[in-house]
Amino acid sequence: MLTIAETPFSSRLFVGTGKFASSELMARAIEASGAQMVTVALRRVDLNNPQDDIMTHLDRDTIHFLPNTSGARNAEEAVRLARLARAASGTNWLKLEVTPDPRTLLPDPVDTLKATEQLVKEGFIVLPYMNADPILALRLQDAGAAAVMPLGAPIGTNLGVQTALQVEIIIEQARVPVVVDAGIGAPSHAAQAMEMGADAVLVNTAIAVAGDPVRMARAFKAAVEAGREAYEAGLGRPSRQASASSPQEGMLTENLDFLQG
Amino acid sequence: MLTIAETPFSSRLFVGTGKFASSELMARAIEASGAQMVTVALRRVDLNNPQDDIMTHLDRDTIHFLPNTSGARNAEEAVRLARLARAASGTNWLKLEVTPDPRTLLPDPVDTLKATEQLVKEGFIVLPYMNADPILALRLQDAGAAAVMPLGAPIGTNLGVQTALQVEIIIEQARVPVVVDAGIGAPSHAAQAMEMGADAVLVNTAIAVAGDPVRMARAFKAAVEAGREAYEAGLGRPSRQASASSPQEGMLTENLDFLQG
């Protein structure tokens, strides 16, 4: 079972709450996904208007909220947002996002490490979003990150785990859970990440903007479970040589003999 | 629901029976897979020794047998094997395989078409194994094939759907079900084929030689269902442009105001 910061999770699918057409649809999709970890942006926790709050739509007894620092452009802004998020949400868990460039929304390795160090000191449970950089992953672990969240591809692209080679190294070296984040655009991408040995995946856009988000959430749930099960059951290695699955010799004669005999 | 030759199938996962360590393990894996269509090579239907026969291990009330012509090197051998298979198994369904080269086990387009024409005339329900060749797929349909089975990669390679571009065209043009066969080495590959709109996939080696074939069968079952569900739910398109899932603006100020106000 997946354990992050000594907290067990029976689902390995994390879901984001952005981009859904309505809060009702979001809540139903999350329920269908079976996710126990749900990311929320600070503005979505609308403290002025609790009736319309995302929190009123989700059951906090079964769902773990993971506020993010979406919109932070450097370590300072991220730390400030993190404190606000803790005050507003009552949880010290945090998905750390430091993205200086609003166009690519790619994470800053240096300020992500700096903010992680600071927030760990302040008692946060920090899950940093990061480029698929194996050395940075090691440093974030050393700094006390509770998990690392390497990206598969730039957010919202649906391009899948383009960074597979690096993610494999991150997984091999990791002493904390590895959650593949961003770029996961189809259940097959999620299954692939799990087959590689990722501990969990985070999906948002691909569910939220699907033709039918509730069915798509169910599809991702099944794919994540399939990928994990395959990882545990032991996959065969790819090979460039063909190999028969059915016997190739002796059949014709043998059976002809029988039938004509 | 998948329908081939007017026969409905509730499972879109077809499973082969080769390479399992034992018939008992094979039977348990097939049960876990939920497959209703199971391919068998002629020699495996051991008519001399019914006790050890593959058929005694599988429930023919729920499982549809699909004899193959594994080992046939040309149309003539395939037709001969097909007749033997019908006589031995009592079914007129047939997975047609014509593979002249024992090293690559790749199908012969010309003799596959020739054998299909002949076997359809003889009343067989023919599902030909074929290269991912869109024009050949059209011709096989015209010749009366009940489904077409393009390969994803050479058999036993576990390389996945390397022929995706051609399989997409085959699916787009198909008037009969398209079953992706060969090369499917992981649940993520099966999910990908289903997301592309394939009607079913056939898996053998990846389940049979897994560390735990029963769990792997379960993983493939879930992945095939996930891929199909995603296809029906409507997947988003890949894009090379990033796109935020969380709101990026106004948060810091807005929330600071709230907390400091």
Add this chain to the structure above:
Amino acid sequence: MLTIAETPFSSRLFVGTGKFASSELMARAIEASGAQMVTVALRRVDLNNPQDDIMTHLDRDTIHFLPNTSGARNAEEAVRLARLARAASGTNWLKLEVTPDPRTLLPDPVDTLKATEQLVKEGFIVLPYMNADPILALRLQDAGAAAVMPLGAPIGTNLGVQTALQVEIIIEQARVPVVVDAGIGAPSHAAQAMEMGADAVLVNTAIAVAGDPVRMARAFKAAVEAGREAYEAGLGRPSRQASASSPQEGMLTENLDFLQG
């Protein structure tokens, strides 16, 4: 040196003549490409208007014309077009194209083989365009094809050698030259095909519609030569393990000693 039907070619780049903005530009690009083999569609050999004829723009002393059967939808049409092409052009060389579907322009394996058999009997030197189907490649060789021309991707897509796995098998088994045709959209694609051991590549769209076709032709020339040279010089194998190119140990101490000593 490349030899087809006992004719030596010093260039391994074949070029098509379609889609150029003008015949002058076409002629200059072909000259820059260094190609000695140039494909022409029948209509382009305009017999009514010799002044505007493609042939007047190219030097037939250095350039070998390869008429194609572009537009033929079956073996019969291809054979008819081939005879016309021979009559009009005076050469018995032929690029055989049989493409029943005007949308995908993918080749028909069965009628391609049938037309090859017929045309070889009639004394043509036949180079058939084909799907990347290794068994078909063997059959076309057996039928007397002077070379085989498997596609890298559907024509005009610029997607590169998507069929690499199959093309590798075709090359390994070939007793006649293998010319990768269609889909080659960039010099890197051409180099890749040559590195795999292809004997030549055919490029048309990527040169004809480039911003500057003459420079692009030069780029393809260099890339084809580079790919061939690399194939002959012996490429290293890809590996998933890193390996240092510079020495990693002992340097700091050793050199410090020297400088401080």
Add this chain to the structure above:
Amino acid sequence: MLTIAETPFSSRLFVGTGKFASSELMARAIEASGAQMVTVALRRVDLNNPQDDIMTHLDRDTIHFLPNTSGARNAEEAVRLARLARAASGTNWLKLEVTPDPRTLLPDPVDTLKATEQLVKEGFIVLPYMNADPILALRLQDAGAAAVMPLGAPIGTNLGVQTALQVEIIIEQARVPVVVDAGIGAPSHAAQAMEMGADAVLVNTAIAVAGDPVRMARAFKAAVEAGREAYEAGLGRPSRQASASSPQEGMLTENLDFLQG
């Protein structure tokens, strides 16, 4: 023409000096490559034995030496090695490598930035080796790096530009030259990097361990030139739709009329 730190280079191929079977072979391969920028590890500049020194084999009038900090595990070691290299080689150009993990030899983003800042202050012309991290590339430029050297794949793997998506973003945003480094295993990989708009590539292992390093060097030279020329000539876009290069209509009738008329 490529310009780094106001120094023009007529060749866009940089070559490393490690792993060659002999210094003579290395010198001949570098000459064949046409490279004007050559990386050297500190120990290779053997100050105790000038006769066997790499420098005696290369013509420093035409070749620019780029000492690297190979073996440095953190910023401090890199700075120390850089100073030694400057003292030993007489150049203030530096390829900065900070690789804490001797197994993967992947670069450390944080200490690479730190060392860049320090070395720029000390008057070095710094070309940092880095993960293909677009935000880090921006920060290194801001810190005064004269170029950035993102990796295509882990060093010595020959896997090509696995990081294409990120390298494209780095190129798009760059205000200094982008040199793709590590992983370039074949001329086609080098051509691909150049077609994407990279300013140069660095190759070492693929040349040094080739069957014939001198021919392989020549192949890379041609491929880099081809890729650059194609970039400047304007490549067509890939498309999933086929598009004819030869005319498809009217030919049969038209020409039949002519011949039979």
